[in-house]
Amino acid sequence: MFEFHRLTIKELRPEIGGAATSVTFDLPAGASESFSWEAGQHVTLRFDLNGAEQRRSYTVSNPPGAPLRITVKREKGGLVSNHIATALSPGDQIEVALPFGRFVLAPDRPARRTHYFFGAGSGITPLFAMIHAVLSDEPHSVAHLIFGNRSADEILFREELDQLAALHPDRFSLRHTLSAPKLLSWFSLWRSGRLDADAVRAAIGETPPVAQDVQYWICGPGAMNGDVKSALMGVDVPANRIHMESFGGAQELDSSVTGCAATLRLHLPSGSHDIPVEEGQTLLAAIRSNGLSVPFSCQSGVCGACRARISDGTVHMRNRMALEDSDIGKGEILSCQSVAQTEWLEVDFRS
Amino acid sequence: MTKMYHRLPVEAYTSQEWFDREQQLIFSRSWRYAGLREDLPEPGHYLSVQAGLNNIFIVMGRDHRLRAFHNICRHRGTQLIRAVGKTQKALTCPYHDWTYDLEGNLISVPDEESEYPGGLDKGCLGLKPASVDIWRGMLFVHPDADAPTLAEWFGEVEPLLGPHNPAELVEYPEARRSYEIKANWKIVVENYIDVYHLSHLHSNTLHMYDHARAEYGWKGPHYHFWEPPAPDYAKELEKNLPSPRVIPEPHVGAWVPMLFPGIGLGASEDSWNIFVITPLGPDLTRIENRTKLADVSAWEFTKQEWRSAGFWQGFGGPKYSGEDAAGEEDPMASGDFTSEDIYACEQQQKSLTSPYLEIGPAAVGESPITHHQQAVLDFMALQAKATADNV
Numbered sequence A: 001m002f003e004f005h006r007l008t009i010k011e012l013r014p015e016i017g018g019a020a021t022s023v024t025f026d027l028p029a030g031a032s033e034s035f036s037w038e039a040g041q042h043v044t045l046r047f048d049l050n051g052a053e054q055r056r057s058y059t060v061s062n063p064p065g066a067p068l069r070i071t072v073k074r075e076k077g078g079l080v081s082n083h084i085a086t087a088l089s090p091g092d093q094i095e096v097a098l099p100f101g102r103f104v105l106a107p108d109r110p111a112r113r114t115h116y117f118f119g120a121g122s123g124i125t126p127l128f129a130m131i132h133a134v135l136s137d138e139p140h141s142v143a144h145l146i147f148g149n150r151s152a153d154e155i156l157f158r159e160e161l162d163q164l165a166a167l168h169p170d171r172f173s174l175r176h177t178l179s180a181p182k183l184l185s186w187f188s189l190w191r192s193g194r195l196d197a198d199a200v201r202a203a204i205g206e207t208p209p210v211a212q213d214v215q216y217w218i219c220g221p222g223a224m225n226g227d228v229k230s231a232l233m234g235v236d237v238p239a240n241r242i243h244m245e246s247f248g249g250a251q252e253l254d255s256s257v258t259g260c261a262a263t264l265r266l267h268l269p270s271g272s273h274d275i276p277v278e279e280g281q282t283l284l285a286a287i288r289s290n291g292l293s294v295p296f297s298c299q300s301g302v303c304g305a306c307r308a309r310i311s312d313g314t315v316h317m318r319n320r321m322a323l324e325d326s327d328i329g330k331g332e333i334l335s336c337q338s339v340a341q342t343e344w345l346e347v348d349f350r351s
Numbered sequence B: 001m002t003k004m005y006h007r008l009p010v011e012a013y014t015s016q017e018w019f020d021r022e023q024q025l026i027f028s029r030s031w032r033y034a035g036l037r038e039d040l041p042e043p044g045h046y047l048s049v050q051a052g053l054n055n056i057f058i059v060m061g062r063d064h065r066l067r068a069f070h071n072i073c074r075h076r077g078t079q080l081i082r083a084v085g086k087t088q089k090a091l092t093c094p095y096h097d098w099t100y101d102l103e104g105n106l107i108s109v110p111d112e113e114s115e116y117p118g119g120l121d122k123g124c125l126g127l128k129p130a131s132v133d134i135w136r137g138m139l140f141v142h143p144d145a146d147a148p149t150l151a152e153w154f155g156e157v158e159p160l161l162g163p164h165n166p167a168e169l170v171e172y173p174e175a176r177r178s179y180e181i182k183a184n185w186k187i188v189v190e191n192y193i194d195v196y197h198l199s200h201l202h203s204n205t206l207h208m209y210d211h212a213r214a215e216y217g218w219k220g221p222h223y224h225f226w227e228p229p230a231p232d233y234a235k236e237l238e239k240n241l242p243s244p245r246v247i248p249e250p251h252v253g254a255w256v257p258m259l260f261p262g263i264g265l266g267a268s269e270d271s272w273n274i275f276v277i278t279p280l281g282p283d284l285t286r287i288e289n290r291t292k293l294a295d296v297s298a299w300e301f302t303k304q305e306w307r308s309a310g311f312w313q314g315f316g317g318p319k320y321s322g323e324d325a326a327g328e329e330d331p332m333a334s335g336d337f338t339s340e341d342i343y344a345c346e347q348q349q350k351s352l353t354s355p356y357l358e359i360g361p362a363a364v365g366e367s368p369i370t371h372h373q374q375a376v377l378d379f380m381a382l383q384a385k386a387t388a389d390n391v
């Protein structure tokens, strides 16, 4: 599932004045089945740049059934995002792994739900796919999007979102917050300022849920996620209704713990092994340097491909974005982010 | 031999045993109307409703989402709240002050250490959840926390209920009524869906609509009905409507569905009404009526009243008058179709226990009645089977 396939670029489209790039792929005949995705999932791209392998995960920004498309925000000094924006052309081939990820909204026809989406910046990409999925495949449900950006020029998918709002006036509401709005602008914004606790409460108060199965989807850079989540928990939203993924911007890595040297007992589908882990080494790095292979993809704690279950010992995770609190309660870890905290560890990769 | 009333035994309308079975298998197993959305305007507001054997309360959390729970204290079962009210963050049982938060968690037990020296697992003593949802501006509850969604339950009939958006209308409080009819609930439903009686019992009260051109049918257990305005009324309809429109032109007519079990709606060009039927006993039924009208100024209402006065002046009147009427109080001389219906239901119920009762053949316009009887039988059979499968 994490093997790479060579896909041909069909279209490259600059978004928001070149600050982001949408890449649409041609799927070879027969591959569209295996390359199907759920709204919110990612694909990992692999590049060889300046002699080094680079992997990045990007959300599929189209709803299931549409052409496979990713939208990549250009990061200042970002090796891969700039390569995508400047060095590629239609017809080029890129290595892409099958879509995966658990931040998904699976539409359910008979369901009758109210979905609140809180997004900021390029965090719109999974939400955009999810909103589409709700509007087309969950006909009794409604979607409310509260979308934060710095200024109107930086709003990804602005026209597409306006079109959706015009097409589904009874089922989709769209509200923009801008933290640095231009003074003279025709843009009709809902609030200025950051998408913070006040904005969250105001949004829900203005459009309280009608359908009472309410779900909250959050995707933006680190700080916004935490703010929105705590605003929701502050008004007693149960945690199991909140779904979130961190996106772009500075990821808050907790590198305060170095980790110790340890022995790792590893259970793989092919058998069990005891291997050494060096001080400060991630479990994934240790496994690979011992010539063993386990699934992995983004290597940054976002995709969840490298997840495993720990049954003995403790680890420290630098980033755990791909895991929900309930997963961690069940002993799940991200091996690409885990360093040892005890000298003996037992970790299971089966299932 | 059992005496039959079309598809049902006559005792289905008279016996306590049937009543109890219906309470168990119909009214405790289906979505129940619990009020209008505006009855819970803000976080902290709650109300309770009897749904068959279950008393369920709904409370709005600070996130504006509704929660529903069985109104039963997990200590010794006392009902936690009554009627309607407002709370801040917690619900306390009046008996021993056990306190629950708005998620139903048991958060405090007085004198916990001394009264439960062996410890008490509060985590297992939360309130039992029920389902709640809002549909067409109305609150609905279902005793089962995993009930089928309202989209599954009403989805098919919804497009046939008229273009009304009840959430946009405002209640006309003077029209809110609650009263009892001395008849079985099915008698009341049958009266509501009896197409045959419209031109007869109501010969002088509902003739602004053209009963001969009524279109009606069923979606599962739910009955839908629509009829166009009668030619006289339709000729200058916009002028003749007694109050401002609640639906856009060119929609016209009266939509009078009966949703299962016993949730009647009555909507027209200028109003939207509910007629909720609650069985109280084998021969006693409560009706709750509420009406919503257009959200426009009093002046608009006055103007429309003036415009339409001409039409309504000569319109209607009592079915019986003069010598036929039995005095001033005679419902048949009231000129009000509801009084006529109540009268008919009660008069019919009176005969059901007579040894000489024998029901005549059903007319074409009574086909909804036999269909409803079948819907009752089918729903009960389905639920009885579900119960049997679960043990």
Ligand code: FES
Pocket (backbone or CB within 6 Å): A296, A297, A298, A299, A300, A301, A302, A303, A304, A305, A306, A307, A322, A334, A335, A336, A337
């Ligand atoms: S490889 Fe993606 S989370 Fe570890």
Ligand code: FES
Pocket (backbone or CB within 6 Å): B073, B074, B075, B076, B077, B078, B093, B094, B095, B096, B097, B098
């Ligand atoms: S019955 Fe509720 S506290 Fe005792």
Ligand SMILES: [Fe+2]
Pocket (backbone or CB within 6 Å): B191, B192, B197, B201, B202, B337, B341
């Ligand atoms: Fe009637």
